Amino acid sequence: MRLLTTIIFLFTQITFIQAQHNPTSVWIADFTKTKAGHRAELLYYLEQNWKLYRDSALAKGYISGYRLLETTPDSLGDFDFILLTEFPDSAALHHVEANFQPMMKALRPSGPVLLNQIKAAEFRELKFNKDARTVFAAQAKSLPKVNIPQTPENLERLRAINRDIWTPFSEAYAGNDAGKYLSLHTADFIRANGGQWAGVKNLAEYGASVQTNFARNAENGRKARIDFTFFERVAGPETASERGIYRYTDIPKSGDPRSFYGKFHVFHRKVNGVWKIAVDYDSDEDGTIGEADFRAGLAPDVFVR
Secondary structure: OHHHHHHOOOOOOOOOOOOOOOOOOEEEEEEEEEOOOOHHHHHHHHHHHHHHHHHHHHHHOOOOEEEEEEOOOOOOOOOOEEEEEEEOOHHHHHOHHHHHHHHHHHHOOOOOOOOOOOOHHHHEEEEEEEEEEOOOOOOOOOOOOOEOOOOHHHHHHHHHHHHHHHHHHHHHHHOOOHHHHHOOEEEEEEEEEOHHHOEEEEHHHHHHHHHHHHHHHHHHOOEEEEEEEEEEEEEOOOEEEEEEEEEEEEEOOOOOOEEEEEEEEEEEEEEOOEEEEEEEEEEOHHHOOOHHHHHHOEOOOOOOO
């Protein structure tokens, strides 16, 4: 595993792509000390090489994340940088050399680039490294910023979209009215689902599944509620795009209600002066969307935080 020490030795910032940590992940930690007066050379080395390798490894799925921590050396720990790399599982760690060697050679065919031509042995000292297995963990999710243009024209159109689409959308679910709900869509409507339920349907295909689901709810005495919050809403004179989070609440005849969440991106088009949904893409992002995501957005009638 000699190469592992070299591989683990190069970076600057966290770049996690999962909202929740993988419980099977394995971490490698390098504890490193900067040699006197060479902090600039070390950070350049890490950013220009190790970070480059890590970003490529993330894209290829070889690792799950990476992080550089800076600290102050003391009597208990004579190091000033802690370099962390997360692997999806022990198998990924086992294949680190086979995965990284060709990637490193392709990215830096002449070897790592250096600042002031000072070699690594002259600006850093690797004190020790450790590997560790994740027992349990959590991490705050990075939520998208709210982007809703505040021009009078955009806000006026969004109010019309609320009137034509979102208010009757929620009413249709509350009233179990499939016809009312389907009337909100254009004749050439496209429905797409991501994640484990990936698929694409036209209006006829989607309408058949909607009719079945609404009829099943009526037969079982179930009710439903659907709510929306938004991160992005942009409307032109005839077309519009909106992104946000939905919360679907299943209300059984007996028992407690349950809520389910997903991310959506919809495109609207005006038909005879009325806004209609033309394209609707939904995904639960493999179960990672929840109440925190929903609360981070803005309600349909709120346009600024």
